[in-house]
Amino acid sequence: MPRIEVAFSPTIFQHFDKDGKIVVVVDILRATSVICTMFHNGVKEIIPVRSIEEAHEYKRNGYLVVAERNGQKLDFADFGNSPFYFTPETVNGKTIVYSTTNGTNAITLGRDAQEVVIASFLNISAVESYLNARSSDILIMCAGWKGKFCLEDAIFAGALAQRLLTTGRFETICDSTNAAIDLWNVAKVDLTSYVEKVAQRHRLKKLGLDDVIGYCFTSDVTDTIPVLKEDKLVPLI
Numbered sequence: 001m002p003r004i005e006v007a008f009s010p011t012i013f014q015h016f017d018k019d020g021k022i023v024v025v026v027d028i029l030r031a032t033s034v035i036c037t038m039f040h041n042g043v044k045e046i047i048p049v050r051s052i053e054e055a056h057e058y059k060r061n062g063y064l065v066v067a068e069r070n071g072q073k074l075d076f077a078d079f080g081n082s083p084f085y086f087t088p089e090t091v092n093g094k095t096i097v098y099s100t101t102n103g104t105n106a107i108t109l110g111r112d113a114q115e116v117v118i119a120s121f122l123n124i125s126a127v128e129s130y131l132n133a134r135s136s137d138i139l140i141m142c143a144g145w146k147g148k149f150c151l152e153d154a155i156f157a158g159a160l161a162q163r164l165l166t167t168g169r170f171e172t173i174c175d176s177t178n179a180a181i182d183l184w185n186v187a188k189v190d191l192t193s194y195v196e197k198v199a200q201r202h203r204l205k206k207l208g209l210d211d212v213i214g215y216c217f218t219s220d221v222t223d224t225i226p227v228l229k230e231d232k233l234v235p236l237i
């Protein structure tokens, strides 16, 4: 029976065996929520890049660039990291270069896996159905915050793992998966109140960027499933 594991941060992810597994990358606030929104609104492809220098080089070569560090838009970038910028008018049919503090680092770390899938609450049911159909071992990678644990990615990991285990077609012997499920079952009772404990919620609030909180915790806004193919994110067809 295929197994589910959770890596609570990219640092921990490096200790997992990735062979033959589908890596599910999660960065609820905000990268994977932004990526799902962009594909929902018709972006053609997203090139995730780790460094500011690389993103700047793409900008000099005429690409549309979304780049932030510590929540704030970099001055050379066309957009910062709010999902609300990415309407059909701004992204439909376009190629976007994307560099963020935590999310794009996590995505590029997953590169060696058999497959990398991007997940958020916005596409949780679509991702669940896809993983059910594939029946491979699954490693959920939380992007975390600067290499550390963060609550919002962990509770999402628990929500997704619980859904998959409930089908009876997966199993887990992974303590972090069970911990994530326990956290989700505490959080889901009153998700809005629970999110008040999330440090990133307060970092975004300080910057006046917390208008995204309700949206990023909304389930099933889209059925798009972004996947990594040859270093670019494209929609699964």
Ligand SMILES: O=C(O)[C@H](CS(=O)(=O)O)OP(=O)(O)O
Binding pocket: 027, 029, 030, 031, 032, 068, 069, 070, 071, 072, 081, 100, 101, 102, 103, 104, 143, 145, 200, 203
């Ligand atoms: O833009 C964000 O929300 C964060 C910035 S930080 O965590 O506050 O530094 O980046 P992300 O890569 O989306 O987690």
